[in-house]
Amino acid sequence: MITDHADLQALTVKDILNASDGTRKILFSLEDGSVIETVVIPCSRGRTTVCVSSQVGCAMNCQFCFTGRMGLRKHLSTAEIVEQAVFARRLFSDEFGSITNVVFMGMGEPLHNIDNVLKASAIMVDEQGLHFSPRKVTVSTSGLVPQIKRFLHESNCVLAVSLNATTDEVRNWIMPINRKYNLSLLLGTLREELRLKKKYIVFFEYVMLAGVNDSVDDAKRLADLVRGIPCKINLISFNPHSGSKFKPTPDEKIIEFRNILIQDGLVVFVRLSRGDDQMAACGQLGEPGDYQLPLLRVPEKFQVAL
Template identity: 40%
Template sequence: MDLHTETLSSSSPVRREDDAKLTPKASLLGATRAELAETLRALGVPEREIKMRVAQLWHWLYFQGARDFGAMLNIGKSLRGALAEHEHLTRPEVVTEQVSQDGTRKWLLRLAPANATDKGAEVECVYIPESDRGTLCISSQVGCTLTCSFCHTGTQKLVRNLTSREIVAQIVVARERLGDFPGLTPPTDGLLPQGEGRPITNIVFMGMGEPLYNFDNVRDAIGVLADGDGLSVSKRRITVSTAGVVPQIEKLGAEAGPMLAISLHAVRDALRDTLVPLNKKYPIKDLLAACRDYPGASNARRITFEYVMLKGVNDSPAEARELVRLLKGIPAKINLIPFNPWPGTQYECSDWDKIEAFSDIVFNAGYASPVRTPRGRDILAACGQLKSETEKLRARARLAVEAE
């Protein structure tokens, strides 16, 4: 069917059979297929047309990136009018956009108020361009509950979970800013990956929050992101990073099927209790047992273990050898992350020769052990540095008042 040819519904004009079912002015951006179907039923669309209309809406929302129901010319005029009356396609507001010298982009997004008392929460997402890929790091919560001692994001208290729609909206906004929908123009600063591939090839849930403490919304968002008729990001290119919410790990693999990353950072419970306090509830032994049972894990779908390199804390050769021992039997790769400093931190990054020695031990044991190149440090967009710009400004304002 020609998307630019108007096709009127074979049914009579849309009936609003039960206005109580309608949510006035609820954005459809980020909606699942099931949610779109519910919306159409509430608008009185006949059941025999639901599947077709959902497919049409899906294409316009996630393939075309439509911002206006009026552009959806293969949907009947009466239905477009009803959608425009009761729904909208508003995106989160881009409060700030920062571009690093290395091409990394960080956006502070203000979400629509969730209720009458909500002033509009804010989250950050980061785009990292590389020669062979473009990775978008997205958030799953506003703030975080985990208080990992080396992580700047963990110093911002949890405000709330993001809805699945708010999670999906982050990639839609990023693709718009990168000119990656039909009719849009990419930035002209020359910092995007060159070539004919898409700017965003990979999605990582490594932004603000613990994804597995927002399981249902993360699962539903992955379903939208991975749908081949829309945003079409392969599940093998979607990675969910967790600090180790053990009961949800198997469920993640079974119900969502993304790649798994574990924020490990220590090989002894005593140290990990300090670095990642969640370890007190789910110790290393239980965490690694869950990894061994992760559905679909194989040499072709390896689990990534993230290990931040902290000077004099966790970077000794003995700890590298213990890491290798702990991971025996798990299809794994190990990401060594040079610590990214942030104001007020007690930690320093390991010396480079220490990082190389650690990496050599892991590599010689047969594991891939890439050292992650720090990206976006100059705009506090690197791993562990995400924290709402507004939150920082408010904190500074409070300190200024207290000093008077």
């Protein structure tokens, strides 16, 4: 395989941080001095996942996300994305066994950098490249509708859509991209596109925020919203970080929420937090610095929840 012998030039390892659960965060310097973060997550069932970044910072300003505070600094090149997975293999395969999965869930909105993400994911699944199965490479998005259509037409890798709310009122607040592409447009597009893409399943990611999106009514609405879309749902425990006012939903409430979805026939996984003592967990990557995107006004009825 070419990548076993190639010189890696786009990235330089700056530091490696170890979380107590075995998760590793690699800090890479780019040629211009920017720093990006990549997370390697070993799992007891023989699976090891590398979570790669696609941008320095992010423009989407999701209110629960640490990276979102940074604003967008720049898009990563195809090489800078692919090398994160190559380095993860070289650094950790002896310790953890082979890297089995790649997720584009690090810093950045992958589909905002769609040209380079499509090229990088194609190299990751090419037999002359990293030779992952397309089913083991997952690209996430906050819901950029035109780019979702393009991705579904041009790639066979897995798509994960961060949904995180069941009403436009809440999603407009916590994920401002919803003001441009609302729930009806986003889910209608997926329903339509997946009708044409046989045997393809989309993943919905749903970060559980106490008092914001975790009610019984939310669970029932979520089941209604995704009806007719071939999908699986990941319920994700929120990782608190400095500057965030959101609180995690208690475990028993996550289970209650999950059970409502299961009763409706949905396939649901609960993802517990990994790597949070080294800020290596979902939504915790990056270093906002002095300049930060503004937090948005909290709708009045949710002010008590924060």
